[in-house]
Amino acid sequence: MEKDTADGEAAECRFDLLGIGNAIIDVLAPVEPDFLIAQDMIPGSMMLIDATRAEALYDMIPREREMGGGSAANTCVVAANMGARVAYLGKVADDGPGRTFAADLRDSGIHFPSSFLTGAIARRQPTARCLVMVTPDGQRTMNTYLGACVSFGPEDVMADIVAGARVTYLEGYLFDPPHAQDAFRHAAALAHGAGRQVALSLSDPFCVARHRDAFRALVRGHVDILFANEEEVCSLYQTEDFAAAAAHAAADTHFAVLTRSAQGSVIIRGDERIDVAPVATQVVDTTGAGDAYAAGFLAGWTSGRTLAECGRLGSVAASEIISHFGARPLLNLRQDIAL
Secondary structure, three states: OOOOOOOOOOOOOOEEEEEEOOOEEEEEEEOOHHHHHHOOOOOOOEEEOOHHHHHHHHHHOOOOEEEEEOHHHHHHHHHHHOOOOEEEEOOOEOOHHHHHHHHHHHHOOOEOOOOOEOHHHHHHOOOEEEEEEEOOOOOEEEEEEOHHHHHOOHHHOOHHHHHOEEEEEEEHHHHOOOOHHHHHHHHHHHHHHOOOEEEEEOOOHHHHHHOHHHHHHHHHHHOOEEEEEHHHHHHHOOOOOHHHHHHHHHHHOOEEEEEOHHHOEEEEEOOEEEEEOOOOOOOOOOOOHHHHHHHHHHHHHOOOOOHHHHHHHHHHHHHHHOOOOOOOOOOOHHHHHOO
């Protein structure tokens, strides 16, 4: 069995984790299921919208909270909360939301060296916004205006930051902007060239369906650790058989980490299977549950924990996040988990 560590005997790292993803401000709004129906939204999905639609929805919804968001950024904040050394790369505009996003990361102890969009391009592409509709059952339905995120490309991937991180974590949602796929391949090549590992979150089954062939090529040729939920991994391999999808994912990567909601999670490495129980809690808002799970897992992985312990840490982090509104932790998880 291979050693349970992120990069074995590779050179010392400046960061445990580098996240690359869509830099977004989250707007959380409690709504009834009838609202989703009236607005032609698919419950539990993420839809891309334009600036006009974003403004219209923003005016319609009862806004509970506005805060820094974005899937990989959420993962980075939770991992930093658990004691990991973290960096993040993403594109924001030099506007109020962009400065708020950057301040949120830096206040969380995360290194954020990305340049801001300025001038006319910043006015055309303001900082991204995700309108998160949360129904009484805790399910979230997201409408995302990508704004400045569409400008992220290979030139925004900083070689020294990638080379200095044990694991580079790629957010599947970022696959939608035009140059992101090139950026992902470039980041993976830099990471592997430095003897580091690459992790990918599939993020959303609809995102997978939009880019299935590109995702499969990325997973097969560039990804060491795959994070996905049951629906996402089945969409990737176009099967309704979870076991078959899991086997495909494990064959294409070093190992696959697959979440199954109330059934917990499964880690597959070769012929080894580890089942991880969920941690019971009162579900308030599932926004960021997968992000937090990945954070807990990677905080454990980069500190040399076993796969089983990494899965447990992921479950504990996810449990904390879904117990309140928002995808950022309210507790000191490092202290509570004793990482």
